[in-house]
Amino acid sequence: MSGGVVYDGPKVVVTQPADGDVRGFSAVCPHQGCLMAGVEDNVILCPCHNSLFSAEDGALIAGPSPTGLPPVAISVVDGTVYLA
Numbered sequence: 198m199s200g201g202v203v204y205d206g207p208k209v210v211v212t213q214p215a216d217g218d219v220r221g222f223s224a225v226c227p228h229q230g231c232l233m234a235g236v237e238d239n240v241i242l243c244p245c246h247n248s249l250f251s252a253e254d255g256a257l258i259a260g261p262s263p264t265g266l267p268p269v270a271i272s273v274v275d276g277t278v279y280l281a
Contacts, residue, residue: 201236201252208232209269211278212252214239219278221271222255228262241266 201212203224210224210233222241224233231245240258241250248260255266270281 201241203233203235205232207280210236210241211271212236212241214253219271219273221269222266223269226262227264
């Protein structure tokens with residue numbers, strides 16, 4: 198399974214690039230501060246100018262963003278994701 202969820206409260210995107218592998222990144226695009234739209238096929242999508250980021254490491258795949266998404270420390274306890 199690959200996918201993810203964008204949270205606008207703490208502005209974090211949580212991805213699961215592979216079963217049991219959960220990662221967190223800033224959900225704010227480094228280009229112009231837009232909130233990510235979602236995660237599809239292991240790619241984090243910015244709706245504003247179509248920057249694309251890796252759900253595995255936040256690296257920039259394509260688009261005008263100058264950098265990738267910085268990691269956010271998270272933990273998973275009994276199936277619930279927490280900011281670490």
